[in-house]
Amino acid sequence: xxxxxxxRRRPERADAEGDRRPGGTRxxxxxxxxxxxxxxxxxxxxAYGFESRTWPSLVVEQTSGAPCELFAPRPASGAAKAPxxxxxxxxxxxxxGLYG
Numbered sequence: 001x002x003x004x005x006x007x008r009r010r011p012e013r014a015d016a017e018g019d020r021r022p023g024g025t026r027x028x029x030x031x032x033x034x035x036x037x038x039x040x041x042x043x044x045x046x047a048y049g050f051e052s053r054t055w056p057s058l059v060v061e062q063t064s065g066a067p068c069e070l071f072a073p074r075p076a077s078g079a080a081k082a083p084x085x086x087x088x089x090x091x092x093x094x095x096x097g098l099y100g
Contacts, residue, residue: 027055031074047072 027033032047033056045056047070052059057068 026071027057027068029071029073030057030068031072032056032070045070 027043027045030045032045034044034046036042036044036051038051041051041053043054043056044051045060048056048060050056050059057071060066060068
């Protein structure tokens, strides 16, 4: 028989949708969520400044007792941006001209 005190337990896992619990915030749509290269702490929150094994919103809710209040939606990836001026500057427009 296995001793219950020696059984390793898995950490709580959020569902594949990214913490879609009633009353909880979703980290997957937040601009503060980032992925680390650390296998033991793969997710991080730039707003609160920590890394964790579970979703950061779960950690915030477990420690403070309140849902995350720093959630900020990510800007849309296809959002219209101002076109960058890609034309090279003409020599006469540079300060000092061609020879100074």
